[in-house]
Amino acid sequence: MAVLCKGRRLRVRYLMHKALTQSLDWCSIKLAGLSVHRGAPTAQIAAAETLVAEPRYFADFAVPPPDFRFTNRRRFQFTSAVVSPWTRNNTVHGRFYPVSATWTTHPTVVLLHGWNAEMGYATLFRWLARRLNAAGVNAVMFELPYHRQRKPRGHGAPRNFISDDLLHVAQASHQALADARALVAWLAARSDRPIGAWGISLGGWLTGMLGCHEPRLTAAVLMMPVARIDRVINELGFCEPLRRRLEGQTVRVAPLNLISHRLRLPVEQVLIVASEHDLFAPIDSLEELWRAWGRPLLWRRRHGHISAMMAAPLMGKTARWLACRLGGG
Numbered sequence: 001m002a003v004l005c006k007g008r009r010l011r012v013r014y015l016m017h018k019a020l021t022q023s024l025d026w027c028s029i030k031l032a033g034l035s036v037h038r039g040a041p042t043a044q045i046a047a048a049e050t051l052v053a054e055p056r057y058f059a060d061f062a063v064p065p066p067d068f069r070f071t072n073r074r075r076f077q078f079t080s081a082v083v084s085p086w087t088r089n090n091t092v093h094g095r096f097y098p099v100s101a102t103w104t105t106h107p108t109v110v111l112l113h114g115w116n117a118e119m120g121y122a123t124l125f126r127w128l129a130r131r132l133n134a135a136g137v138n139a140v141m142f143e144l145p146y147h148r149q150r151k152p153r154g155h156g157a158p159r160n161f162i163s164d165d166l167l168h169v170a171q172a173s174h175q176a177l178a179d180a181r182a183l184v185a186w187l188a189a190r191s192d193r194p195i196g197a198w199g200i201s202l203g204g205w206l207t208g209m210l211g212c213h214e215p216r217l218t219a220a221v222l223m224m225p226v227a228r229i230d231r232v233i234n235e236l237g238f239c240e241p242l243r244r245r246l247e248g249q250t251v252r253v254a255p256l257n258l259i260s261h262r263l264r265l266p267v268e269q270v271l272i273v274a275s276e277h278d279l280f281a282p283i284d285s286l287e288e289l290w291r292a293w294g295r296p297l298l299w300r301r302r303h304g305h306i307s308a309m310m311a312a313p314l315m316g317k318t319a320r321w322l323a324c325r326l327g328g329g
Helices: 002-035 045-053 118-134 166-190 202-213 229-235 237-246 283-292 305-309 312-326
Strands: 075-079 091-097 108-112 138-142 195-200 219-223 270-275 297-301
Touching (some): 002 237, 002 305, 045 166, 091 118, 091 166, 108 202, 118 138, 138 166, 166 195, 166 202, 166 237, 195 202, 195 312, 202 219, 270 283, 270 305, 283 297
Parallel strands (some): 108 138, 195 219, 219 270, 270 297
Antiparallel strands (some): 075 091
């Protein structure tokens, strides 16, 4: 009887935790939908499909930015190699947290934030940078296209990465990949120490693409990555404006799905973090990716998408895992 009662209590706690974490995700999806850019004349489906099918889409052309410059001790800027119609969006802003003045003797992690995750960029990433520094690893981060200082101004300007224009979303993703690979190239040109990437949500998708296309990468952490872009478009509430614009047409976005690409990194150098109650990145999509990529390390955690980002023990453990794979202290 005691065992039965304990099992019931655990079941009730599990269901309560699931309800709470999924409520956080549901509210975040609803709020995020309010910020999606609307007003595109058309979805430009054919142009978007052509763009994502091009080999150059994954930014193999990336080189160290010739105008990379520090604006103060931590902040830097450079011009994106992919030019959008919006001047503000074409300047990449970032922050660098070195272990010491001799940072080139230490490995480095590129932190990649999620969609609309301005607060996480400003707070969580600084906390992660300190944890990585304590483990002997430099940390560098940059603002993704159409975020923070890169939001265009003016009437009709898209102030969001996601839009009801499919071509805009494809171009923003292309630019984000190019900016990430340019930053990796800059780091590799100045140090021969290992370089890792750690991305959350949209940043997890970017990290996955780097793990498949960037030869200078040594290790990668994909935390709740949006592995299936086709499912994002078809299922998530904040993509409703895009679905209405598509008017039921089928779009070929398979090149944007991580499962469509072969992992370039050794599987032992890759960690996928999945949340059991995630409404943004369903765990079944991450298990599908895990199988397709040869079963790298997969952590299943009883969290939702949002609650996992607030879980300090999980973040600290992930930082230690990545530092170990990069040869940190």
